[in-house]
């Protein structure tokens with residue numbers, strides 16, 4: 001057993017070094033080599049060392065090197081070395097983390113990490129939180145709590161009775177709502193299309209002056225960190241308008257909520273702490289390994305009511321809700337360990353510095369690209385840059401050249417109906433040198 005763990009660690013170290021130096025995308029040859037794995041179900045055992053060898057020799061080369069400092073696709077965080085190392089150790093523990101009885105260690109690390117994150121993000125102290133697989137699940141949990149609360153206020157128990165015959169719930173989203181919120185609304189029976197859509201401003205912020213007049217049960221979905229522009233909704237104005245009418249305000253804050261951890265960027269999320277529920281990711285801006293997301297709900301009873309489960313063998317002495325009573329999962333890995341390690345290592349100052357550094361890099365990309373005559377399409381206030389290289393065909397051609405060049409990786413998007421390239425700086429590993437090298441590659445590819 002020792003030697004297989006040592007072997008894996010040696011290979012992982014070699015991988016990490018190579019991944020930061022090599023082209024971001026795997027070569028076509030290395031991707032094609034994955035076909036060698038596609039064999040019939042093996043009848044007989046294979047030596048562990050041989051299994052690991054195949055995984056490394058075939059698998060490692062076919063990965064996308066997103067742990068290096070030059071991957072700017074989607075919104076993908078790297079993983080801090082201490083977080084990856086904690087993840088390995090916790091994997092060796094193999095703790096099941098549905099409740100404190102199943103793993104006192106996991107429960108302790110998680111509850112401390114959750115308390116620290118509430119503090120870092122400036123959320124209300126009384127909020128209850130839980131780790132989930134990502135913001136998609138965070139949105140689902142937050143909106144399930146919302147559904148419970150707004151219907152309970154009109155005397156409807158949605159967990160017992162479902163939505164058949166329930167009073168209607170008004171759902172408000174902005175035109176820039178993230179697809180995962182729409183998916184969650186569908187799963188919750190609130191409907192993917194039965195929505196009131198509010199227009200947004202040029203940066204993709206919900207226009208509070210265009211909110212509908214609300215009556216009866218209502219949920220308003222807001223966003224911290226537009227997936228293209230990074231813009232954050234005007235939370236204070238939204239809360240001012242809709243809380244009066246008893247509406248629940250949910251925040252999809254997958255990455256943008258982390259602006260609150262920085263005194264320089266906090267103002268972008270002004271008033272976000274006045275909402276009722278928040279979803280965010282640890283695997284994006286906190287730079288822990290996949291998968292790790294979070295939900296926080298101010299009224300703990302609402303989340304617990306939405307996610308409660310009971311079985312005689314699960315009875316727990318402690319009054320505080322266990323993770324299994326706050327999320328859809330029962331058996332699960334101890335995700336909080338990685339987050340605990342990341343925050344213990346960085347401290348409040350280190351988390352703020354991580355956020356500020358990514359924003360500074362994004363600013364440098366925007367300045368370097370505009371100086372060279374490219375059109376930056378958003379106000380770069382956070383970590384996201386949206387850029388056009390001319391016509392739609394020009395932009396597509398340049399992005400394709402950038403992806404093939406391999407120095408860095410950025411994806412295409414559509415912003416205000418126009419094809420554009422999106423740069424998301426989300427990794428601890430991105431250095432000034434990575435930014436300069438990537439910028440040079442982008443400009444080289446942009447030359448006609």
Ligand SMILES: *Cc1c(COP(=O)(O)O)cnc(C)c1O
Pocket residue numbers: 075133134135136137178180223225226227252253254255281293
């Ligand atoms: C990434 C993202 C999500 C979904 O989060 P997952 O962790 O991928 O489930 C939701 N909203 C926004 C704004 C995002 O950036």
